[in-house]
Amino acid sequence: xxxxxxxxxxxxxxxxxxxxxxxxxxxxxxxxxxxxxxxxxxxxxxxxxxxxxxxxxxxxxxxxxxxxxxxxxxxxxxxxxxxxxxxxxxxxxxxxxxxxxxxxxxxxxxxxxxxxxxxxxxxxxxxxxxxxxxxxxxxxxxxxxxxxxxxxxxxxxxxxxxxxxxxxxxxxxxxxxxxxxxxxxxxxxxxxxxxxxxxxxxxxxxxxxxxxxxxxxxxxxxxxxxxxxxxxxxxxxxxxxxxxxxxxxxxxxxxxxxxxxxxxxxxxxxxxxxxxxxxxxxxxxxxxxxxxxxxxxxxxxxxxxxxxxxxxxxxxxxxxxxxxxxxxxxxxxxxxxxxxxxxxx
Amino acid sequence: xxxxxxxxxxxxxxxxxxxxxxxxxxxxxxxxxxxxxxxxxxxxxxxxxxxxxxxxxxxxxxxxxxxxxxxxxxxxxxxxxxxxxxxxxxxxxxxxxxxxxxxxxxxxxxxxxxxxxxxxxxxxxxxxxxxxxxxxxxxxxxxxxxxxxxxxxxxxxxxxxxxxxxxxxxxxxxxxxxxxxxxxxxxxxxxxxxxxxxxxxxxxxxxxxxxxxxxxxxxxxxxxxxxxxxxxxxxxxxxxxxxxxxxxxxxxxxxxxxxxxxxxxxxxxxxxxxxxxxxxxxxxxxxxxxxxxxxxxxxxxxxxxxxxxxxxxxxxxxxxxxxxxxxxxxxxxxxxxxxxxxxxx
Numbered sequence: 001x002x003x004x005x006x007x008x009x010x011x012x013x014x015x016x017x018x019x020x021x022x023x024x025x026x027x028x029x030x031x032x033x034x035x036x037x038x039x040x041x042x043x044x045x046x047x048x049x050x051x052x053x054x055x056x057x058x059x060x061x062x063x064x065x066x067x068x069x070x071x072x073x074x075x076x077x078x079x080x081x082x083x084x085x086x087x088x089x090x091x092x093x094x095x096x097x098x099x100x101x102x103x104x105x106x107x108x109x110x111x112x113x114x115x116x117x118x119x120x121x122x123x124x125x126x127x128x129x130x131x132x133x134x135x136x137x138x139x140x141x142x143x144x145x146x147x148x149x150x151x152x153x154x155x156x157x158x159x160x161x162x163x164x165x166x167x168x169x170x171x172x173x174x175x176x177x178x179x180x181x182x183x184x185x186x187x188x189x190x191x192x193x194x195x196x197x198x199x200x201x202x203x204x205x206x207x208x209x210x211x212x213x214x215x216x217x218x219x220x221x222x223x224x225x226x227x228x229x230x231x232x233x234x235x236x237x238x239x240x241x242x243x244x245x246x247x248x249x250x251x252x253x254x255x256x257x258x259x260x261x262x263x264x265x266x267x268x269x270x271x272x273x274x275x276x277x278x279x280x281x282x283x284x285x286x287x288x289x290x291x292x293x294x295x296x297x298x299x300x301x302x303x304x305x306x307x308x309x310x311x312x313x314x315x316x317x318x319x320x321x322x323x324x325x326x327x328x329x330x331x332x333x334x335x336x337x338x339x340x341x342x343x344x345x
Numbered sequence: 346x347x348x349x350x351x352x353x354x355x356x357x358x359x360x361x362x363x364x365x366x367x368x369x370x371x372x373x374x375x376x377x378x379x380x381x382x383x384x385x386x387x388x389x390x391x392x393x394x395x396x397x398x399x400x401x402x403x404x405x406x407x408x409x410x411x412x413x414x415x416x417x418x419x420x421x422x423x424x425x426x427x428x429x430x431x432x433x434x435x436x437x438x439x440x441x442x443x444x445x446x447x448x449x450x451x452x453x454x455x456x457x458x459x460x461x462x463x464x465x466x467x468x469x470x471x472x473x474x475x476x477x478x479x480x481x482x483x484x485x486x487x488x489x490x491x492x493x494x495x496x497x498x499x500x501x502x503x504x505x506x507x508x509x510x511x512x513x514x515x516x517x518x519x520x521x522x523x524x525x526x527x528x529x530x531x532x533x534x535x536x537x538x539x540x541x542x543x544x545x546x547x548x549x550x551x552x553x554x555x556x557x558x559x560x561x562x563x564x565x566x567x568x569x570x571x572x573x574x575x576x577x578x579x580x581x582x583x584x585x586x587x588x589x590x591x592x593x594x595x596x597x598x599x600x601x602x603x604x605x606x607x608x609x610x611x612x613x614x615x616x617x618x619x620x621x622x623x624x625x626x627x628x629x630x631x632x633x634x635x636x637x638x639x640x641x642x643x644x645x646x647x648x649x650x651x652x653x654x655x656x657x658x659x660x661x662x663x664x665x666x667x668x669x670x671x672x673x674x675x676x677x678x679x680x681x682x683x684x685x686x687x688x689x690x
Binding site for chain 1: 350351352355356358361398399401402424427428432434435436437438439442443445446448449450451452453454455456457458464467468471472474475476477478479495536537538539540541660661662663664665668670673675
């Protein structure tokens with residue numbers, strides 16, 4: 001039996017049987033816990049080393065615990081999960097892969113930089129709607145200290161940050177998807193193209209990623225035939241203060257006004273002035289932790305019904321930057337709706 | 346309309362309508378061209394810099410050209426391809442992502458180290474069988490010089506290689522999948538777990554990966570209920586001479602004798618003694634280039650009908666090794682069969 005095509009437009013698919021996001025879990029570090037969204041996260045760790053001897057091992061532990069707790073909160077076991085889609089920012093996905101050796105879950109490693117939350121969510125949803133899985137997990141993580149060491153300088157160096165710089169979030173988020181139940185569901189997925197607009201300043205990733213976010217948002221709206229006002233919230237991952245404003249302006253130029261419904265996880269997660277985070281939060285764990293807590297919570301509480309989540313990634317490496325390359329960006333959009341059917345299971 | 350479940354066993358899915366591998370393309374460097382499989386590759390470049398100013402940019406160009414030529418040889422255009430699944434060994438997937446900015450193809454970045462060929466093939470096939478795509482591409486690349494710099498030492502250092510070391514292949518492979526036609530097809534996919542058996546020697550990756558390969562092969566045979574003799578060829582990605590022998594012995598201990606039908610791309614691609622490649626080839630491009638040329642060719646020529654392809658990845662990074670970690674491995678298996686229906690389109 002062949003499924004009818006689910007493709008609508010060039011970059012978008014519509015789910016035949018929208019997979020449900022049954023549980024989420026989010027864990028963040030102390031700084032994130034002290035930010036404006038502190039009370040929304042499932043767990044705030046007091047020590048961002050989690051008792052481990054390196055930041056990379058800490059990041060791995062953060063990821064591991066987040067995934068395990070997402071499974072537990074669904075009253076499921078590891079053996080029930082058919083696939084895990086996950087990735088992180090570290091070279092060779094160190095934190096994700098090392099945590100995954102302690103799971104008995106078939107593993108697909110992804111790299112989408114900070115777009116990993118919606119990249120993984122896209123594939124996790126398609127596995128279920130495609131008939132390949134009953135339960136899947138989409139998860140990702142980042143850690144401020146391991147990222148600083150890898151992308152910029154070790155903390156001990158005490159380098160000065162630019163106003164456009166963003167602060168990599170120490171945080172992880174996991175979403176557990178299934179086929180049934182009265183939960184928010186994934187309805188559409190718009191997969192991004194890699195877009196490069198010539199930005200070279202790796203201290204201004206918001207500006208590099210904003211065009212990719214705009215490109216995917218516009219394609220999503222065109223492919224679905226929806227106006228921007230269809231959504232109660234359009235949320236990008238980590239464009240931060242600078243990237244957020246660029247995004248609004250670029251969308252307005254194309255005739256889309258989302259100012260009243262637009263949020264950016266990087267812009268929300270810190271109080272930039274008080275916490276010294278310049279242009280806001282970034283990292284895979286940024287959209288992951290905020291989406292899995294704050295925005296999923298808004299859906300569950302029925303404060304919003306229709307969410308468009310767009311995690312955004314800056315696909316550069318220290319090597320590419322040193323070789324004078326510009327910074328390509330990518331953004332993947334997932335439409336999540338909660339059509340509460342009053343407890344029907 | 347919901348599809349019947351395609352799951353058989355814990356780690357395996359069976360395609361409802363097996364996607365067809367319509368074309369492949371493979372490009373390799375001069376050393377690979379001089380090896381035993383030289384005449385099978387679609388293209389051998391004379392200069393492994395491809396005229397670019399860095400090895401990373403050369404690797405990116407190799408990947409770009411391979412994908413474009415796979416599309417052209419199917420008489421298709423970029424716009425016809427719904428998704429590309431791709432990855433490489435470099436930090437932040439530098440070569441793949443930078444090439445992808447020149448494609449207008451929705452992009453999913455993957456990291457599975459040297460398992461990327463079958464990781465990408467798995468997802469590319471599932472997208473079609475799941476009803477999300479008409480055409481997809483699975484592709485990957487590696488480059489000796491960029492890998493040496495990243496994982497070991499710059500070439501100028503002149504370091505001495507251990508007998509168990511492998512030689513990263515300069516090569517790329519792309520497979521283009523579609524729904525119809527008289528072509529080899531993907532029938533089953535067994536997705537691997539991340540397995541860590543405590544090997545710490547990053548100069549002996551074959552030993553680290555062999556247990557993961559064995560685990561996936563055994564799971565595949567158990568899940569499908571097939572004996573090992575079902576297949577005409579069981580092919581691993583890059584276990585090399587050392588890893589290949591370990592694999593055979595580990596399988597024999599579990600009651601599977603595949604000695605007569607077992608091949609390893611890393612073991613085949615070089616003449617280790619003449620070419621000084623110690624324990625054989627490795628890298629994403631190893632299984633990709635050899636599978637896309639030599640083994641795909643054997644299917645097309647009907648020398649074999651049933652192929653089990655298992656790309657194998659060693660999921661360590663220089664950072665993890667320096668922190669005293671062992672080397673986790675992963676292997677993804679894809680069953681490819683050519684049931685030639687006599688030209689029916």
